[in-house]
Amino acid sequence: xxxxxxxxxxxxxxxxxxxxxxxxxxxxxxxxxxxxxxxxxxxxxxxxxxxxxxxxxxxxxxxxxxxxxxxxxxxxxxxxxxxxxxxxxxxxxxxxxxxxxxxxxxxxxxxxxxxxxxxxxxxxxxxxxxxxxxxxxxxxxxxxxxxxxxxxxxxxxxxxxxxxxxxxxxxxxxxxxxxxxxxxxxxxxxxxxxxxxxxxxxxxxxxxxxxxxxxxxxxxxxxxxxxxxxxxxxxxxxxxxxxxxxxxxxxxxxxxxxxxxxxxxxxxxxxxxxxxxxxxxxxxxxxxxxxxxxxxxxxxxxxxxxxxxxxxxxxxxxxxxxxxxxxxxxxxxxxxxxxxxxxxxxxxxxxxxxxxxxxxxxxxxxxxxxxxxxxxxxxxxxxxxxxxxxxxxxxxxxxxxxxxxxxxxxxxxxxxxxxxxxxxxxxxxxxxxxxxxxxxxxxxxxxxxxxxxxxxxxxxxxxxxxxxxxxxxxxxxxxxxxxxxxxxxxxxxxxxxxxxxxxxxxxxxxxxxxxxxxxxxxxxxxxxxxxxxxxxxxxxxxxxxxxxxxxxxxxxxxxxxxxxxxxxxxxxxxxxxxxxxxxxxxxxxxxxxxxxxxxxxxxxxxxxxxxxxxxxxxxxxxxxxxxxxxxxxxxxxxxxxxxxxxxxxxxxxxxxxxxxxxxxxxxxxxxxxxxxxxxxxxxxxxxxxxxxxxxxxxxxxxxxxxxxxxxxxxxxxxxxxxxxxxxxxxxxxxxxxxxxxxxxxxxxxxxxxxxxxxxxxxxxxxxxxxxxxxxxxxxxxxxxxxxxxxxxxx
Numbered sequence: 001x002x003x004x005x006x007x008x009x010x011x012x013x014x015x016x017x018x019x020x021x022x023x024x025x026x027x028x029x030x031x032x033x034x035x036x037x038x039x040x041x042x043x044x045x046x047x048x049x050x051x052x053x054x055x056x057x058x059x060x061x062x063x064x065x066x067x068x069x070x071x072x073x074x075x076x077x078x079x080x081x082x083x084x085x086x087x088x089x090x091x092x093x094x095x096x097x098x099x100x101x102x103x104x105x106x107x108x109x110x111x112x113x114x115x116x117x118x119x120x121x122x123x124x125x126x127x128x129x130x131x132x133x134x135x136x137x138x139x140x141x142x143x144x145x146x147x148x149x150x151x152x153x154x155x156x157x158x159x160x161x162x163x164x165x166x167x168x169x170x171x172x173x174x175x176x177x178x179x180x181x182x183x184x185x186x187x188x189x190x191x192x193x194x195x196x197x198x199x200x201x202x203x204x205x206x207x208x209x210x211x212x213x214x215x216x217x218x219x220x221x222x223x224x225x226x227x228x229x230x231x232x233x234x235x236x237x238x239x240x241x242x243x244x245x246x247x248x249x250x251x252x253x254x255x256x257x258x259x260x261x262x263x264x265x266x267x268x269x270x271x272x273x274x275x276x277x278x279x280x281x282x283x284x285x286x287x288x289x290x291x292x293x294x295x296x297x298x299x300x301x302x303x304x305x306x307x308x309x310x311x312x313x314x315x316x317x318x319x320x321x322x323x324x325x326x327x328x329x330x331x332x333x334x335x336x337x338x339x340x341x342x343x344x345x346x347x348x349x350x351x352x353x354x355x356x357x358x359x360x361x362x363x364x365x366x367x368x369x370x371x372x373x374x375x376x377x378x379x380x381x382x383x384x385x386x387x388x389x390x391x392x393x394x395x396x397x398x399x400x401x402x403x404x405x406x407x408x409x410x411x412x413x414x415x416x417x418x419x420x421x422x423x424x425x426x427x428x429x430x431x432x433x434x435x436x437x438x439x440x441x442x443x444x445x446x447x448x449x450x451x452x453x454x455x456x457x458x459x460x461x462x463x464x465x466x467x468x469x470x471x472x473x474x475x476x477x478x479x480x481x482x483x484x485x486x487x488x489x490x491x492x493x494x495x496x497x498x499x500x501x502x503x504x505x506x507x508x509x510x511x512x513x514x515x516x517x518x519x520x521x522x523x524x525x526x527x528x529x530x531x532x533x534x535x536x537x538x539x540x541x542x543x544x545x546x547x548x549x550x551x552x553x554x555x556x557x558x559x560x561x562x563x564x565x566x567x568x569x570x571x572x573x574x575x576x577x578x579x580x581x582x583x584x585x586x587x588x589x590x591x592x593x594x595x596x597x598x599x600x601x602x603x604x605x606x607x608x609x610x611x612x613x614x615x616x617x618x619x620x621x622x623x624x625x626x627x628x629x630x631x632x633x634x635x636x637x638x639x640x641x642x643x644x645x646x647x648x649x650x651x652x653x654x655x656x657x658x659x660x661x662x663x664x665x666x667x668x669x670x671x672x673x674x675x676x677x678x679x680x681x682x683x684x685x686x687x688x689x690x691x692x693x694x695x696x697x698x699x700x701x702x703x704x705x706x707x708x709x710x711x712x713x714x715x716x717x718x719x720x721x722x723x724x725x726x727x728x729x730x731x732x733x734x735x736x737x738x739x740x741x742x743x744x745x746x747x748x749x750x751x752x753x754x755x756x757x758x759x760x761x762x763x764x765x766x767x768x769x770x771x772x773x774x775x776x777x778x779x780x781x782x783x784x785x786x787x788x789x790x791x792x793x794x
Contacts, residue, residue, distance in 0.1 A: 020355035028068035030337040031100035035129035048331040058130035060093030065295035067097035079358040090156030091177030107365030119347025145365035147481040154183035161192035162478020170202035178219035185470035198273035211293035213310035244290035372483030373519025388600035395792025406437035413441035426489040469497040520581035539727030545698035556673040565637040568603035610663030617658035625657035633697025642741035667706040691751035696720040742766040
């Protein structure tokens with residue numbers, strides 16, 4: 001392994017170095033401001049006129065000068081030390097800065113040849129920013145060198161740690177802005193340093209950039225006295241290095257010293273762990289950078305202070321087209337950077353402005369780690385047959401599906417032990433979710449204290465548990481975006497905590513798919529278990545199946561939702577998800593003993609179809625059904641099959657079709673989702689005019705929404721979870737929500753023409769069974785024997 005060089009030297013910039021660093025920084029500042037304001041006359045070769053100004057001024061200036069300073073000094077150390085680096089730009093409104101720097105270093109023009117590194121290219125760069133048909137104001141997938149969407153705050157540091165995991169030669173700098181530093185997810189992610197292995201992982205260098213304000217208010221950390229902030233960061237396990245000031249020359253010298261000091265410390269920590277075997281937890285450096293908001297911009301506008309205040313956050317001079325004084329101030333501001341010194345006659349950056357920039361893939365905008373699909377290798381998933389459970393007859397044996405999956409994941413973890421590109425993350429639930437077999441291949445990452453009572457803790461482990469769903473999500477996103485594979489295992493009810501995070505990742509993937517230069521990455525895979533129907537220890541607080549609804553609202557080309565009904569179908573679905581690219585896959589599966597319905601071969605075929613008829617469970621015998629019993633989810637499947645058995649016994653002449661749905665998107669029209677069915681397919685499966693009683697794992701209205709355009713929708717009746725929950729027996733949960741087998745039989749009788757009278761006695765027996773259940777569980781505390789001991793006997 002290569003290491004960050006450990007120099008132990010004091011940095012003193014020469015006059016030439018200071019001049020070239022300042023030239024680069026001034027050029028980046030000029031380009032950042034130009035993007036916000038200009039659509040013509042980019043080099044100010046003529047007096048600035050209103051028609052040179054964009055009609056709508058969008059974007060954010062306040063954070064840009066500080067980000068430009070960081071970019072400049074990262075360039076210096078990357079080039080001087082010849083290191084591999086990636087930067088996460090946390091301030092959401094730093095788009096102008098990152099775009100400006102990627103254009104300066106040439107990576108932008110390399111990615112987008114129509115935006116050349118000359119005067120014409122500069123004009124195109126300026127015009128496209130926050131302009132129709134152009135690029136967003138945030139750092140986004142379109143930005144070379146980025147893996148972090150700036151549109152939502154709180155996740156930069158967890159993304160940075162995810163990128164550093166299993167990347168031992170990589171330095172990941174992470175700029176954290178004032179506003180982001182106030183968020184809960186960011187506060188929790190400081191603890192990621194307790195999980196970073198200095199032997200096998202890279203280094204994360206947080207740079208806390210405090211310019212004092214967010215949109216309209218001061219920020220908490222910026223108003224802390226330096227000694228108090230210092231104590232806070234030390235309490236998080238970091239060694240702070242402080243840089244502050246508003247004089248450019250002084251700040252350049254201090255920042256150069258801070259960067260070298262930080263990298264020297266990182267080099268020493270890695271060397272002691274890798275060469276000397278030192279096992280104590282490392283206290284990694286953090287740089288605290290305090291510079292004025294809107295630094296070098298207008299000091300005062302219309303008689304009120306701007307630079308160094310919240311007024312510099314967005315557009316310091318808003319009325320440039322209409323107000324001649326604003327126009328004059330803008331021109332003076334832009335000319336204060338002396339663009340004639342920074343760009344030649346053709347608009348190309350001069351040598352001084354490029355002196356600090358590294359070459360090739362060392363450039364921050366060109367690192368392959370920010371285009372992880374370029375580094376991605378296929379995941380070695382073994383044959384499913386060695387893990388499949390035998391199914392000689394449906395519904396007679398039981399297995400815990402996630403435990404069976406755990407055996408498969410243990411082998412994947414073992415087979416990636418040398419290459420280290422697969423991780424499992426989750427909030428303290430790996431064993432609870434029955435995946436503990438993976439601990440035979442890798443323990444749980446942990447760099448803090450170890451006690452004798454602890455189990456499975458491992459300084460080099462690749463299973464990661466922290467009771468912060470936000471941090472788990474951020475780690476995994478950073479890991480995937482830099483070219484690796486993973487799985488997020490979570491209780492179903494609490495995955496909602498990352499609703500907004502998965503939303504951003506889906507948007508990232510959708511946009512990335514439209515960029516030919518971005519290579520596909522491994523999918524973000526969720527395994528949601530401990531689900532709504534089995535919360536024996538917890539009850540109502542742990543009952544919420546709505547994450548599926550949230551995800552299926554998103555971009556159809558990106559999202560997939562699977563509800564495998566047993567262990568073998570879970571293996572098949574997981575195999576598909578682990579091999580897939582550029583998706584968000586949501587798999588909902590139980591961890592409690594569940595009936596085995598399909599052999600491995602049948603499970604593969606059924607999952608490939610996504611939805612299909614289980615002929616062995618129905619009684620249509622090749623004819624047209626009188627009713628369709630449909631199901632999606634493990635518990636609904638069991639209740640539908642139990643209902644089918646009751647119908648077979650009590651109404652033997654009724655032709656019943658049983659349809660199981662694994663892939664929820666199959667219910668959608670083909671025009672709305674790539675996995676959707678044509679109307680011809682849908683009508684063939686569910687019929688056009690027969691009653692369909694659908695037992696669904698989650699909220700019933702999702703099924704109606706997915707199928708509302710189908711011709712048979714008026715005949716569709718859905719049973720599912722309707723917010724009736726508590727700590728109770730497993731069967732009582734389905735009874736409370738009218739999803740139980742007896743209620744399903746009653747629904748059939750109520751909706752098949754002619755049965756209401758002919759089968760009234762059967763309906764009464766079903767109602768009686770529900771009442772017997774109610775009384776039984778309150779006396780015995782367990783389910784009725786006829787339910788608890790039920791097996792399939794069709």
